[in-house]
Amino acid sequence: LVGRVLDSETGRGLVGAQITIQGTGVGTLAGVDGRYIIASAPGGRQTVSVTYLGYGTKSVTDVEVVPGSAVSLDVAITPAAIALEGLTVSAERDRGSVGRALDAQRTAVGVTSAVTAEQISRSPDSDAAAAIQRVSGVTVQEGKYVSVRGLGERYTTTSLNGARVPSPEPERKMVPLDLFPANLLQTITTSKTFTPNLPGDFSGAQVDIRTREFPAQRQVAFSLSTGYSDGVTGRMLPMAPGAGGEWLASAAGPRMIPSVVQTTTQPRPGAETNQMIGAFRNAWSVVEESASPNTSMGISVGGSDELLGRRIGYLASGTYLSGVEANLDQRRARAGSQGSEYDRFDGETGRYSVLWGGLANVSTMFGTHSRISLNNAFNRSADNEGRRETGFYENHGTNVQIERLRYVERSVRSNQLLAEHQLGQNHRVDWTLTSSGVSRQEPDRSEFVTWLDPAVPTWYNEEGSSRNFAGLDESNLEGAMNYRLELGSVMRRHALQVGGLFRNTDRDAFNTGYSIKSPIWTPTDPRWQLRPEEFFDGRFSNGSEANFEIAPYNAGGNYAATDRLLAGYAMAEVSLTPRLRAIGGARVEQSDVEVSYQSVLGESGTSRPSYVDVLPSLALNYDLTERQKLRLSAAQTLARPEYREIAPVPFRGGLGEDQRQGNPELVRTLIQNYDIRWEWYPAPGEVVSLGVFAKRFQDPVEERYLARSGTNTLSFENAESAENYGIEAEVMRNLGVLTATLSPLSLFANATWMHSRVNTGIDGDPERSMVGQAPYVINTGLTYTPRQGSMSATLLYNVVGERIVNARPSGVLVDDVVERSRPTLDFSFRFPVIGGANGKLDLKNLLDSPYELRQGEITREHYRSGRSLSVGLSWQQ
Numbered sequence: 047l048v049g050r051v052l053d054s055e056t057g058r059g060l061v062g063a064q065i066t067i068q069g070t071g072v073g074t075l076a077g078v079d080g081r082y083i084i085a086s087a088p089g090g091r092q093t094v095s096v097t098y099l100g101y102g103t104k105s106v107t108d109v110e111v112v113p114g115s116a117v118s119l120d121v122a123i124t125p126a127a128i129a130l131e132g133l134t135v136s137a138e139r140d141r142g143s144v145g146r147a148l149d150a151q152r153t154a155v156g157v158t159s160a161v162t163a164e165q166i167s168r169s170p171d172s173d174a175a176a177a178i179q180r181v182s183g184v185t186v187q188e189g190k191y192v193s194v195r196g197l198g199e200r201y202t203t204t205s206l207n208g209a210r211v212p213s214p215e216p217e218r219k220m221v222p223l224d225l226f227p228a229n230l231l232q233t234i235t236t237s238k239t240f241t242p243n244l245p246g247d248f249s250g251a252q253v254d255i256r257t258r259e260f261p262a263q264r265q266v267a268f269s270l271s272t273g274y275s276d277g278v279t280g281r282m283l284p285m286a287p288g289a290g291g292e293w294l295a296s297a298a299g300p301r302m303i304p305s306v307v308q309t310t311t312q313p314r315p316g317a318e319t320n321q322m323i324g325a326f327r328n329a330w331s332v333v334e335e336s337a338s339p340n341t342s343m344g345i346s347v348g349g350s351d352e353l354l355g356r357r358i359g360y361l362a363s364g365t366y367l368s369g370v371e372a373n374l375d376q377r378r379a380r381a382g383s384q385g386s387e388y389d390r391f392d393g394e395t396g397r398y399s400v401l402w403g404g405l406a407n408v409s410t411m412f413g414t415h416s417r418i419s420l421n422n423a424f425n426r427s428a429d430n431e432g433r434r435e436t437g438f439y440e441n442h443g444t445n446v447q448i449e450r451l452r453y454v455e456r457s458v459r460s461n462q463l464l465a466e467h468q469l470g471q472n473h474r475v476d477w478t479l480t481s482s483g484v485s486r487q488e489p490d491r492s493e494f495v496t497w498l499d500p501a502v503p504t505w506y507n508e509e510g511s512s513r514n515f516a517g518l519d520e521s522n523l524e525g526a527m528n529y530r531l532e533l534g535s536v537m538r539r540h541a542l543q544v545g546g547l548f549r550n551t552d553r554d555a556f557n558t559g560y561s562i563k564s565p566i567w568t569p570t571d572p573r574w575q576l577r578p579e580e581f582f583d584g585r586f587s588n589g590s591e592a593n594f595e596i597a598p599y600n601a602g603g604n605y606a607a608t609d610r611l612l613a614g615y616a617m618a619e620v621s622l623t624p625r626l627r628a629i630g631g632a633r634v635e636q637s638d639v640e641v642s643y644q645s646v647l648g649e650s651g652t653s654r655p656s657y658v659d660v661l662p663s664l665a666l667n668y669d670l671t672e673r674q675k676l677r678l679s680a681a682q683t684l685a686r687p688e689y690r691e692i693a694p695v696p697f698r699g700g701l702g703e704d705q706r707q708g709n710p711e712l713v714r715t716l717i718q719n720y721d722i723r724w725e726w727y728p729a730p731g732e733v734v735s736l737g738v739f740a741k742r743f744q745d746p747v748e749e750r751y752l753a754r755s756g757t758n759t760l761s762f763e764n765a766e767s768a769e770n771y772g773i774e775a776e777v778m779r780n781l782g783v784l785t786a787t788l789s790p791l792s793l794f795a796n797a798t799w800m801h802s803r804v805n806t807g808i809d810g811d812p813e814r815s816m817v818g819q820a821p822y823v824i825n826t827g828l829t830y831t832p833r834q835g836s837m838s839a840t841l842l843y844n845v846v847g848e849r850i851v852n853a854r855p856s857g858v859l860v861d862d863v864v865e866r867s868r869p870t871l872d873f874s875f876r877f878p879v880i881g882g883a884n885g886k887l888d889l890k891n892l893l894d895s896p897y898e899l900r901q902g903e904i905t906r907e908h909y910r911s912g913r914s915l916s917v918g919l920s921w922q923q
Contacts, residue, residue, distance in 0.1 A: 050081050068092070090110075148733055156677075177228055178192055240252075283334070292400065323587040345365075377391065389441075415467065428455045431452040635658070677737075719739070732778055745764040894911070
């Protein structure tokens with residue numbers, strides 16, 4: 047018999063609580079975090095009693111103990127002044143992770159929301175990015191970047207099992223959540239208000255991804271699924287040729303920049319140019335391939351067994367997903383300084399994607415008062431993409447065809463040692479030491495442009511072909527320790543908590559590109575009709591004379607960043623009355639960043655932003671009734687520029703696309719946050735809440751077009767100030783409250799309405815919303831689960847309002863670039879099959895709403911992804 051004893055009011059574990067199996071004389075005392083183990087529990091139906099000084103006794107009947115198997119039983123007991131008599135209840139079927147997550151939300155000191163493994167299993171979501179969009183106020187951009195309460199991803203931070211995860215994206219602070227397969231997740235919790243024990247560099251939310259914990263009894267699980275995408279599967283699509291290893295997301299090696307090319311800074315003599323031409327991988331053209339079905343599989347083994355006289359909890363799990371995606375009905379264009387359209391292109395993109403990952407976690411107790419765990423996780427993904435598009439290239443008044451090959455490989459690693467120590471009944475210490483790292487490789491993005499001459503298609507001479515190489519590696523070492531002292535009586539509980547953190551981050555990144563100019567042949571030369579691979583197969587690049595010219599692009603370079611963060615905090619929780627609890631304190635963070643950069647043109651420099659910030663926080667939690675709570679909070683937080691945003695190295699896009707460069711003059715943003723929220727928990731697993739929030743930003747960082755570039759170059763600027771405020775509402779209820787006939791149905795819905803405005807500090811610059819801020823976010827879902835609980839069906843709807851993705855340049859009369867509203871509808875059905883196996887049917891993106899960026903009347907980007915259907919089978923024993 048294993049489990050925890052919890053305070054029903056605060057959710058904290060009760061150390062020293064006595065757990066007894068009635069009539070047997072068998073029992074134990076709860077240790078660290080209220081955890082207990084009774085290894086010698088007799089089999090059969092038992093009654094378990096829990097007692098603790100100052101609390102009411104609770105007895106749980108009909109606990110079925112099976113010899114040789116572990117049974118999990120968590121018991122929440124109530125302070126004696128509230129529960130004056132002993133309470134007896136019958137053991138029920140596990141309420142699941144939803145009920146436990148709502149208990150944690152109810153007893154948390156701040157405003158939190160969570161999506162759990164149970165909820166994910168009832169949806170077609172395959173990764174953390176898809177799952178988290180079910181949380182109130184959360185939106186997901188580009189299928190992977192999270193923003194909360196309408197704030198861009200720069201105001202949201204991500205941790206894995208409580209420790210910061212570095213981002214593998216060169217131009218983003220936020221970790222792309224599509225890197226985390228859903229099968230490996232226990233919960234995704236968003237903390238929307240700041241308390242001093244949390245990192246101070248967020249305002250939208252602190253997102254904590256918790257990987258699965260080991261089960262109470264030995265368990266083996268396996269799953270397999272396959273899927274079909276409407277308009278994609280079985281269709282001939284432009285795909286990128288493989289180099290070997292794409293199915294394992296390990297194909298960057300053959301694509302890396304050749305050493306003979308790497309040091310090139312200017313055109314070279316003929317023989318050297320020919321040597322470089324031969325060193326490039328000879329792949330330029332997309333290949334037409336029939337899209338294969340999507341597949342996924344997962345396996346996990348876990349349990350809690352005796353080893354060398356010690357009980358060890360363990361879990362090993364792995365998952366693999368692969369499939370073909372497409373951008374259908376694709377088009378893009380640019381907007382001129384007077385709002386006119388130019389560089390309009392139409393085409394299609396085919397993408398072979400792979401995502402796999404695994405975790406290996408072990409945990410054990412030392413005595414009853416210490417618990418040590420080792421958590422290890424690794425995820426890897428890759429996209430091999432081919433694009434073909436045609437359009438009119440305004441710069442030279444020419445109709446052209448562009449073929450682009452792009453391969454992106456990403457990985458995230460986390461190794462974490464953590465411990466919890468209960469020092470007596472009122473003292474608790476926990477600490478973590480985490481090593482993590484990310485990598486992103488985008489080797490050899492090639493582009494070949496053909497001039498669509500009505501008579502003879504010709505290799506386009508200027509900017510006609512290019513090879514681009516980019517890479518990023520980042521490592522983190524983080525350590526944290528917290529001490530908590532419980533004070534006061536059962537009815538007037540107080541606590542003092544102090545702690546500290548250090549984090550060392552190192553990043554190296556580069557981006558460089560090379561143009562290859564065509565030979566100087568007469569327009570009627572028949573050699574122009576050769577395919578790109580024939581141009582570069584060696585027939586024109588041998589000997590000492592060069593037919594081609596290779597030169598590096600002006601846009602590109604490298605940067606190296608080091609970041610040293612030290613933090614300490616003190617926080618007090620005080621029961622002012624039996625119903626009113628105050629939580630206050632402050633966090634001090636010292637940040638020292640150094641970013642050294644060098645462009646391909648030889649321009650170099652170093653930026654050293656350094657800050658010491660004091661971040662105060664005060665919250666009041668008032669229990670209106672036993673099931674209703676009112677929360678008020680005020681806090682100051684901050685947002686620091688991302689390393690890439692500081693380095694003024696221009697990164698080039700493709701032909702007809704924008705380029706980006708950093709700004710070393712950026713300063714960090716200070717944010718004042720205010721929240722009021724009412725919560726009602728009418729029954730286990732149910733919640734109704736309504737809240738308002740307001741935020742004020744000093745020096746917010748925004749991505750916008752540089753005035754001198756029209757709409758060609760994006761950079762980052764500090765606006766003078768900004769404001770953001772809104773309303774949040776959430777309902778999660780069983781419809782049986784209306785009539786017993788509807789009891790199999792459960793409804794969840796959450797909506798957030800927001801407004802923001804930015805003061806750029808520039809005369810004549812019109813007022814607008816913050817970049818990334820949507821005016822509303824709506825999530826709804828309806829789940830059908832019969833009383834037997836053997837099957838379930840869920841319908842899910844999500845819609846996000848129109849939001850700015852790139853702000854217009856100051857002083858230029860053009861519109862902002864906005865992402866249009868894109869409603870989605872998904873359906874998921876779970877059903878039993880035979881022998882412990884369960885089936886799964888998922889319908890995703892039923893509305894097939896297009897992804898669309900617009901700038902005034904101009905469509906900057908547009909495509910559809912297609913509807914998808916998948917069927918799967920899972921088995922657990």
